[in-house]
Amino acid sequence: MVDGTDADEDASSTSPAITYGDPLLTARITADRVTELRHKVAAVAAAVGLTGTKLEDFVLAVHELVANVVRHGGGFGELLLHRYQDRVTCRVSDHGRGMNTAVPELPRPDRPGNRGLWLAQHLLASDLVLHSTPHGLTATVSITITPSEAAK
Amino acid sequence: MISHDEPWQWHAETHADRTVVSLAGELDVSSADELRGLLSDTIRATAVVAVDLSALTFIDSTALSVLIWAHQEAAHAGGSLTVHNPTGHVRRVLDVTGVLPLLGPDDEPGTVRAVAP
Numbered sequence: 001m002v003d004g005t006d007a008d009e010d011a012s013s014t015s016p017a018i019t020y021g022d023p024l025l026t027a028r029i030t031a032d033r034v035t036e037l038r039h040k041v042a043a044v045a046a047a048v049g050l051t052g053t054k055l056e057d058f059v060l061a062v063h064e065l066v067a068n069v070v071r072h073g074g075g076f077g078e079l080l081l082h083r084y085q086d087r088v089t090c091r092v093s094d095h096g097r098g099m100n101t102a103v104p105e106l107p108r109p110d111r112p113g114n115r116g117l118w119l120a121q122h123l124l125a126s127d128l129v130l131h132s133t134p135h136g137l138t139a140t141v142s143i144t145i146t147p148s149e150a151a152k
Numbered sequence: 153m154i155s156h157d158e159p160w161q162w163h164a165e166t167h168a169d170r171t172v173v174s175l176a177g178e179l180d181v182s183s184a185d186e187l188r189g190l191l192s193d194t195i196r197a198t199a200v201v202a203v204d205l206s207a208l209t210f211i212d213s214t215a216l217s218v219l220i221w222a223h224q225e226a227a228h229a230g231g232s233l234t235v236h237n238p239t240g241h242v243r244r245v246l247d248v249t250g251v252l253p254l255l256g257p258d259d260e261p262g263t264v265r266a267v268a269p
Contacts (some may be wrong), residue, residue: 111220
């Protein structure tokens with residue numbers, strides 16, 4: 001799918017060593033890397049066994065957190081994707097001013113905007129944890145790898 | 153071809169009464185401004201716009217907001233903007249956010265009905 005030239009650090013091509021609690025991917029978030037980061041997260045999450053809708057949901061959830069950093073979190077941040085037993089977790093942190101509310105409600109269908117965090121939470125059945133301080137927001141999403149994706 | 157630089161493509165066919173815009177690839181926050189410009193120009197040309205999503209493989213909340221915004225713009229211009237044939241995860245995102253009834257066509261897929269002035 002991705003045939004860009006800067007895939008040298010793409011973990012999918014080097015088959016990440018999956019050991020207990022090791023990070024699968026660490027990356028710096030910038031506005032011009034949002035799409036590339038999503039492709040990397042997708043490749044790594046697929047490599048550890050996520051497939052189908054679960055994979056797509058996880059990738060979108062992580063992407064929305066990354067987009068949130070770029071749009072509302074000061075523009076820069078860090079992404080850490082790791083696996084602990086059968087859980088894959090992604091932590092996204094920024095250096096913005098944090099949030100003063102919890103995840104916003106889903107807007108009416110005719111209202112543009114404000115669906116990113118809602119999507120991240122609802123696609124993954126509430127596995128979104130937010131930690132806000134005056135020095136930035138840390139958001140964590142996680143998902144369980146199941147042997148068969150047939151069971152939803 | 154999909155690359156880091158051009159993750160999405162578009163194609164527009166203008167008819168006498170409407171324009172069909174086909175979107176392909178991945179639409180995200182990085183492409184939202186371009187998408188907004190494309191749809192804005194399209195609505196200015198013909199206020200009835202059908203957006204074909206059959207070749208779109210990814211959409212995020214920011215690009216979705218642009219579609220909702222364009223839907224309002226077309227309505228203000230006395231026309232309509234509808235989305236057609238979303239598949240896979242794109243359809244899931246439109247479904248779970250509840251916007252499919254708003255953006256989808258009133259009748260069966262593939263047909264577009266203008267809003268009466």
